[in-house]
Amino acid sequence: AAGVIQSPRHLIKEKRETATLKCYPIPRHDTVYWYQQGPGQDPQFLISFYEKMQSDKGSIPDRFSAQQFSDYHSELNMSSLELGDSALYFCASSSSDRTYEQYFGPGTRLTVT
């Protein structure tokens, strides 16, 4: 069965640079979520989208923005990167009638140097 696809899998950026992470949800899933997991930490919810509109917002810094496109894929844009942004970034998707049943992608490991 198709799973959530994230790209790139690994990304190395320098401080103050910009990064874009992409997420392709499971086919027919209309809701996308982004989570951040710092080293040794639990995943923290950042933001979610339903039908291309932002639906919930968590602990997402103002330097980050995200959007969901007409094909339901989503992008997380991160600007003015800081060392503390180094983390695993997970995307998850679900159908809108079962939002608790979130399927996670393999994650993008972002390293900021």
Added chain:
Amino acid sequence: SQQGEEDPQALSIQEGENATMNCSYKTSINNLQWYRQNSGRGLVHLILIRSNEREKHSGRLRVTLDTSKKSSSLLITASRAADTASYFCATDDPPSARQLTFGSGTQLTVLP
């Protein structure tokens, strides 16, 4: 804010033994789920228990939920070295349930 607290933070057992991990949460919930994460990898969904359920089984997994104590436990029976991973509980809160709040995880090591 962190919803769930995992207990213990780390657990080391011998292959064949049972492993029990606990999770506590603070607010009311719709569902509680357990996820597994191999080192630095993705989160794999293990089992979901609804707020009106008390116990659920799936293969070697047994989950209990006590909403009066706001706690859950995950039991892995007859553990295998391949069960070595971090285990997280995650809750979704009414009414929206559109975000999961994760606990801090238990690192389980199963020694061969």
